[in-house]
Amino acid sequence: MKINIGQIIKLYRYKQNMTQSELAEGICSVSHLSKIENGSKEANQDTINLLLERLGISQETLSQKARHLLSLLDEFQMNMYFYALDQAEQNAEMIIQHEEQFFSLDLGIQYHLSLFQFYLLTEKQPLALKTHRVLKKFEKTFIETEKEIFEYLDGIHQIKNGQLEEGLKKLESCFSYASVEQSDLYYHYAKALGNMGHLGDALEATHQAMDLYRQKNNFKRIIHCTLIHGVISLELKAFQTAKKYLKEVILHTSLHPDAYIKMTAYFYYGVLLKREGDFSSAVPYLLDSLNYFNQEQIEDRYCETLYEIATLYAEYDRKKALPYIHELLKQPRIQPNCLYMIKIYKLMIEENPHDLKTYLAEAAIPYFEHNQLHSEYLFALRTLLSYAASELDERAYMSYTGKLLDHLASYVPYYKKA
Structure with a gap:
C-alpha cells in the first residue's frame, strides 16, 4: 500500500499545532519540509524518520492505522451487503471522521466508492450526486478494480436517475468483473429490467440473485428478491401469485424489521387490491405507506403512493380525491x-x-x-x-x-x- 508520507506529516503537524519552522528545526530547511508535505520532493528515509519521531509517530504506527482503516471499510461493506443499514450508518459516520487519514494513506478512492455505494443504497440522492462528482474528478487515476466498481455503481446511479438504458448497459458490462459482487449485480439488473418492462428477463435475473444470496445466507436480500417477484407478478396480472409473495414479504419484515421494504410491500399490496376492485381494503395499506414515505422524505415513492390514492378515490369516493390531487400537483418529481x-x-x-x-x-x-x-x-x-x-x-x-x-x-x- 502506498502511503502519502508528506500528507501524513502535514496532518500530524496541524494536529499538534506546530509550525513548519518548529518541526523542521535541526532536521531540514523549512522549504525542504514544505516540498515534502506537498509531495513535490521525495526525502531520504533518515529525514522522514526524524520528522516522524518529532511528531511522535512511526512507520509501524502508520501501517497499523492503514490496517485499521481497511478493517473499517471491510465492516462497512459487509453491513451494506447484508443490508444492516443501522450498522452501516454508524460505519459511515465513523469513516467520515477519518477522511483525512484515508487520503493520507492513499485510501481516498476506496473511501469515496464505499460512501457512494452507501448513499445509493439508502436513497440519499443529493449526497450520492456530490460523491459521484468527486469520483469523476479522480477517474483517470483509478486502478482496474476501482474502475470496475465505479462502473457498476455508476450504472445503478444512472438507473436511479431515470437513465434506464444507459444504466442497464453499464450493469451488463459488469458481469465479467471479479471485483463486483455478482448477487448484488443480478439484483439491480433485475430491478432495472423490471422498470423497463422486460418482465421475463427480470424474473430470470431475480432467480439468479436469490440463488446467490441463499448461498451466503443473506436473508434480507432474499426478502427483497421476493418483493421483486411479487411486483413482477402484479405487473403480469397474476394476482394470486403476487399476493403470495407480497404477504410473504410483509410477514418476514415483521420478523426481520425493515421498515422501507415492509412499506413498499404495503404499497404494492394496496395497488393489487385496488386493481382487484377491493378499494376499501386497499386504502389502509396505501395510507400507511404514504405516511411512511412522507415521514422519511422518500419523494418518488411518496408521489407514486399519492397518485394511487388519488386515482382510487377518483373512482371510489370523489369527494376525498381532491386533497390528494392538489397535494400531488405540488410535487416537483411527479412523472409526466x-x-x-x-x-x-x-x-x-x-x-x-x-x-x-x-x-x-x-x-x-x-x-x-x-x-x-x-x-x-x-x-x-x-x-x-x-x-x-x-x-x-x-x-x-x-x-x-x-x-x-x-x-x-x-x-x-x-x-x-x-
Whole structure:
C-alpha cells in the first residue's frame, strides 16, 4: 500500500499545532519540509524518520492505522451487503471522521466508492450526486478494480436517475468483473429490467440473485428478491401469485424489521387490491405507506403512493380525491404520465366537461399516443367517447371509435407475442 508520507506529516503537524519552522528545526530547511508535505520532493528515509519521531509517530504506527482503516471499510461493506443499514450508518459516520487519514494513506478512492455505494443504497440522492462528482474528478487515476466498481455503481446511479438504458448497459458490462459482487449485480439488473418492462428477463435475473444470496445466507436480500417477484407478478396480472409473495414479504419484515421494504410491500399490496376492485381494503395499506414515505422524505415513492390514492378515490369516493390531487400537483418529481392522468381526473371531478374535452383532445391523447402509453391512451379515448355519446355527438363518437379500434388492432400482434 502506498502511503502519502508528506500528507501524513502535514496532518500530524496541524494536529499538534506546530509550525513548519518548529518541526523542521535541526532536521531540514523549512522549504525542504514544505516540498515534502506537498509531495513535490521525495526525502531520504533518515529525514522522514526524524520528522516522524518529532511528531511522535512511526512507520509501524502508520501501517497499523492503514490496517485499521481497511478493517473499517471491510465492516462497512459487509453491513451494506447484508443490508444492516443501522450498522452501516454508524460505519459511515465513523469513516467520515477519518477522511483525512484515508487520503493520507492513499485510501481516498476506496473511501469515496464505499460512501457512494452507501448513499445509493439508502436513497440519499443529493449526497450520492456530490460523491459521484468527486469520483469523476479522480477517474483517470483509478486502478482496474476501482474502475470496475465505479462502473457498476455508476450504472445503478444512472438507473436511479431515470437513465434506464444507459444504466442497464453499464450493469451488463459488469458481469465479467471479479471485483463486483455478482448477487448484488443480478439484483439491480433485475430491478432495472423490471422498470423497463422486460418482465421475463427480470424474473430470470431475480432467480439468479436469490440463488446467490441463499448461498451466503443473506436473508434480507432474499426478502427483497421476493418483493421483486411479487411486483413482477402484479405487473403480469397474476394476482394470486403476487399476493403470495407480497404477504410473504410483509410477514418476514415483521420478523426481520425493515421498515422501507415492509412499506413498499404495503404499497404494492394496496395497488393489487385496488386493481382487484377491493378499494376499501386497499386504502389502509396505501395510507400507511404514504405516511411512511412522507415521514422519511422518500419523494418518488411518496408521489407514486399519492397518485394511487388519488386515482382510487377518483373512482371510489370523489369527494376525498381532491386533497390528494392538489397535494400531488405540488410535487416537483411527479412523472409526466401521472401528471396528465391526474389533471384528467381533476377536471372530471370538478365537472368541467368543456375544459376536460379540450385537454383530452389537445394535450393528453397526443402525449399518450406519442409515448405509446397504451392503458392511459385507452382511458382517455373512452372518456371522450362517453362524453360524445352523452351529448349525442355522432360525428365525434364515430371519430373516437375509429381511433379506438385502430389502436386496439395495432396491439393485437403485441398481445399475441406476450
